[in-house]
Amino acid sequence: MPLIMIEQSILEITSDLSKANRIVIVPHKGPDGDAIGSTLGLYHFLKDKGHDVVVISPNDYPQFLKWLPGQENILIYENQREHCNSLINNAEIIFTLDFNMLDRTGEMAEPLAAAEATIVMIDHHPEPSDYADHTYSDAGMSSTCQMVYKFIQKLRGLKSITPEIATCLYTGIMTDTGSFKYRSVTSDTHVVVADLIAKGADNTLIHQKIYDTYSENRLKLLGIALQNLVVIREYKTAYITLSQEELDENNFQKGDTEGFVNFGLSIEGVVLAVIFIEHKQDGLIKMSLRSKGDFSVNELARAHFSGGGHLNAAGGKSDLSLEETVQKFNHILPEYIHELSNREL
Numbered sequence: 001m002p003l004i005m006i007e008q009s010i011l012e013i014t015s016d017l018s019k020a021n022r023i024v025i026v027p028h029k030g031p032d033g034d035a036i037g038s039t040l041g042l043y044h045f046l047k048d049k050g051h052d053v054v055v056i057s058p059n060d061y062p063q064f065l066k067w068l069p070g071q072e073n074i075l076i077y078e079n080q081r082e083h084c085n086s087l088i089n090n091a092e093i094i095f096t097l098d099f100n101m102l103d104r105t106g107e108m109a110e111p112l113a114a115a116e117a118t119i120v121m122i123d124h125h126p127e128p129s130d131y132a133d134h135t136y137s138d139a140g141m142s143s144t145c146q147m148v149y150k151f152i153q154k155l156r157g158l159k160s161i162t163p164e165i166a167t168c169l170y171t172g173i174m175t176d177t178g179s180f181k182y183r184s185v186t187s188d189t190h191v192v193v194a195d196l197i198a199k200g201a202d203n204t205l206i207h208q209k210i211y212d213t214y215s216e217n218r219l220k221l222l223g224i225a226l227q228n229l230v231v232i233r234e235y236k237t238a239y240i241t242l243s244q245e246e247l248d249e250n251n252f253q254k255g256d257t258e259g260f261v262n263f264g265l266s267i268e269g270v271v272l273a274v275i276f277i278e279h280k281q282d283g284l285i286k287m288s289l290r291s292k293g294d295f296s297v298n299e300l301a302r303a304h305f306s307g308g309g310h311l312n313a314a315g316g317k318s319d320l321s322l323e324e325t326v327q328k329f330n331h332i333l334p335e336y337i338h339e340l341s342n343r344e345l
């Protein structure tokens with residue numbers, strides 16, 4: 001069951017916001033469009049209300065988001081720990097957006113846990129942990145951006161949504177829903193998106209800025225990823241691997257592999273798609289998992305790859321080699337034979 005923020009929390013936050021000035025907003029490590037869109041949307045809203053607001057991201061974010069209004073003011077924790085720690089220590093309210101466990105912020109988890117500020121979680125991942133003073137969690141929402149819109153609505157602030165806020169929130173809803181096609185999209189999502197367009201989000205321009213941004217290197221890397229595609233019909237599964245060498249040869253930039261996993265899922269009859277990406281520097285293989293129907297990649301990632309996420313989109317990692325990780329994946333597939341092979345689409 002989604003845990004919806006109780007009205008009492010809204011009253012308390014409203015009261016806190018009428019006094020507090022120093023506000024920090026934090027997305028998860030490796031932030032995506034929803035994480036950056038939601039933090040910046042809330043940033044503009046609170047800043048416009050006169051608060052002293054700063055967004056601190058645990059690490060850098062993809063190039064395709066580096067045009068969003070206000071992104072130039074985002075602080076990167078890895079690059080200036082001391083300054084960020086002092087902002088966290090002095091904050092009166094800290095909003096944590098688009099994640100449900102503090103350790104999703106990497107090394108920021110420690111200063112955040114020690115902070116004296118009131119902590120507010122706004123997030124749409126299932127099974128939230130209870131680190132926040134106010135938890136606004138709703139796994140029925142398409143995106144954290146849709147929730148920030150709802151949060152602003154609860155604060156009676158819809159009239160204050162500027163084109164900048166609308167642009168940030170539209171971007172996150174669009175990227176987290178595969179451009180409004182996932183099952184998480186409801187009629188309410190479209191009502192929200194319609195209002196964001198009415199309030200100044202330029203939908204065509206946003207699509208272009210996010211999706212029509214391939215560099216030649218990125219397109220070549222996609223070619224290699226597709227060459228490496230393996231389809232296992234028996235398990236209705238497709239996977240892609242990318243080694244560090246392949247990334248290096250194509251001048252890999254953060255965000256370049258975003259969306260590659262979806263090509264596996266676009267094969268007719270495939271229910272489960274995975275991409276394994278080697279990160280030599282971290283000694284890790286990072287995985288993105290996607291599924292169709294009610295096959296839970298959240299469960300698979302939690303059970304076997306120290307990860308998690310949503311029913312149809314999850315992430316995970318492994319400290320084995322690339323080959324060993326793929327081998328491990330192949331070994332666990334039989335565990336899911338019934339769930340995968342009996343799947344009717």
Ligand code: 5GP
Pocket residue numbers: 032287288289306307308309310313314315316317
């Ligand atoms: P992506 O594959 O795009 O990195 O992530 C898909 C979804 O899974 C996102 O909602 C993301 O928040 C979640 N996710 C990705 N990596 C992890 C992880 O290591 N742990 C958990 N709990 N969730 C993750």
Ligand code: MN
Pocket residue numbers: 034035098124143144176
């Ligand atoms: Mn999200």
